Amino acid sequence: MHPRPQNSRKWTRQEDVEDAETWFRLGQEGLRKRIEEPRRESKAKNLIMFIGDGMSVSTVTASRIFKGQREGLLFGEEGQLHMDTFPYVGASKTYCSDWQVADSACSSTAYFTGTKGNAMTIGVKPSVVYRDCESQMNPDHQASSILLWAQNAGMSTGVVTTTTVTHASPSGAYAHIADRNWENDLKIAESGIDPEFCDDIAEQLVFKQPGLGINVILGGGRIHWLPNTTTDIEGMPGKRGDGKDLISTWLGQKWDERAVHVNGRAQLLATDLSQVDYLLGLFAPEGIEYADKQLEKDDPTLAEMTAAALQILSRNPNGFFLFVEGGRIDQAHHANNAYRAMAETLQFDEAIQLADNRTEDTDTLIVVSSDHSHLFTIAGDPLRGNDILDFSGNEDNEDGMPFTTLAYINGKGYRPAEPFNETTCSRKNISSDNPLDIDYLQVSQVPRGSATHAGEDVLIFAKGPFAHLFTGVNDQSYIPHAMAFAACISPFENNFCSSSNKNNK
Incomplete structure (x- = not known):
């Protein structure tokens, strides 16, 4: 499993493993494969x-x-x-x-x-x-x-x-x-x-x-x-x-x-x-x-x-x-x-x-x-290699609290703030959650028994x-x-x- 990233975003360069030549070569290989793909028009048994x-x-x-x-x-x-x-x-x-x-x-x-x-x-x-x-x-x-x-x-x-x-x-x-x-x-x-x-x-x-x-x-x-x-x-x-x-x-x-x-x-x-x-x-x-x-x-x-x-x-x-x-x-x-x-x-x-x-x-x-x-959504600004189940980062969130890269619009994962504040419409802080756990329910925006x-x-x-x-x-x-x-x-x-x-x- 990949190490859990820090919340403070660190901009990194990937040239060591994926330089421009690498992407160009992959693009050429993909094109060649498509050109050579046979178009089959015989009966499907x-x-x-x-x-x-x-x-x-x-x-x-x-x-x-x-x-x-x-x-x-x-x-x-x-x-x-x-x-x-x-x-x-x-x-x-x-x-x-x-x-x-x-x-x-x-x-x-x-x-x-x-x-x-x-x-x-x-x-x-x-x-x-x-x-x-x-x-x-x-x-x-x-x-x-x-x-x-x-x-x-x-x-x-x-x-x-x-x-x-x-x-x-x-x-x-x-x-x-x-x-x-x-x-x-x-x-x-x-x-x-x-x-x-x-x-x-x-x-x-x-x-x-x-x-x-x-x-x-x-x-x-x-x-x-x-x-x-x-x-x-x-x-x-x-x-x-x-x-x-x-x-x-x-x-x-x-x-x-x-x-x-x-x-x-x-x-x-x-x-x-x-x-x-x-x-x-x-x-x-x-x-x-x-x-x-x-x-x-x-x-x-x-x-x-x-x-x-x-x-x-x-x-x-x-x-x-x-x-x-x-x-x-x-x-x-x-x-x-x-x-x-x-x-x-x-x-x-x-x-x-x-x-x-x-x-x-x-x-x-x-x-x-x-x-x-x-x-089911994939959102945020996670770095390459950030565990897909993990937090997406919180440095740009106005409330300073994290959210996960994966989330749902509605469903039983909804968790209101405790206590809920109607003035600020604050949300529950999930920073102590373990979203990598197999039983974890991602947060949803609207409460429902089933998404x-x-x-x-x-x-x-x-x-x-x-x-x-x-x-x-x-x-x-x-x-x-x-x-x-x-x-x-x-x-x-x-x-x-x-x-x-x-x-x-």
Whole structure:
């Protein structure tokens, strides 16, 4: 860890390690690499979509520095994430049909189905409003996903997440729901709606297409699959009121298939995946633990789950579609816990690197993006190499008190002055805090139990066949159209990719 800097700013010269010739050489090398980058326009046999939930541009930047400093680089800012190495980068506009700032539900609809929807709804058209059960069940109001398009083309499919597998982001692959919170039947009943008429998310995953045909399902959320009269292997009571054990049902549906259910990391790593065609892994009652707690809870890393999925899916000669979500980036941001948000981003990036290393650029399109941004800022005048988690300096602050480089606009990190002075509007002095601690909550300006999302664009990184289609600024709903075009699995009647793709056979 880098030494804690003094509050008095010291201007230093970096010519010893980064002179003008160094920057000129790096610029020339970068240009040469871009010029030599091949533009691939052959059919994508495989599609991998990575979504870093809540991974704002500031999250990418801060995580890059965080990684560089913890790897012992001279300063840290010169660090690099694996997603940074992707040759094509664009931007995604994330707003909902009805909300200016997106939630993970409407954004999931956009990047899976190719149409924007209303906030809190998933896999349904804008004609379906929040908790409109009747419209949800109308097939005319349901939007099909790229996962279904892949299945219709004979491809294997998988969903991997560190949240519950019935959470807002992954459920856009297979569900049509008017309330993202309807992960089980009791949640529907609590809304005053008959769960016998309105199918919950877990039921749709187990009983309906395309959920029924998904080969690999890995993540958390075990309690949404079990009756409330039982407990799971960790002693947590189930959440279902209909008495259904959906885990047993899932296995029973595939009695003549090579299907396996695993509960923990040890079971996953011990399974001979060469003998498995269908894999269900529910590793936690709710979401999988943060990266620093996964080993003690027997939870797999995102990279380990991704590796398992790839081993199974890659056997299909027709190719595969795989969705991988780093879901707890968002949850750490909601808690104003910058350390864990960045640690989760690094684990997400490790999964991206693993997938890139185990596939070929010639036949696999990898797209990395985020569902929405977060109110997470990088500010101040810190010196190069200042620990990204530390104080930014206070010599120019009118009250003489420090602030951290990383902060939030709102959330539970809010700390008023003690006592508060309405005349001076003074703030709490945090100079005795330890912002480098993993549990530290960065200061926010407005008190809230959970930080809100932000509405600015998020990045899209792409590599592989037709990756150049992901440059520019696009609506989020553009993403599945471009991916489907690359693989020639577009569901539209006039499938223009078949005549445009140079090697589509």
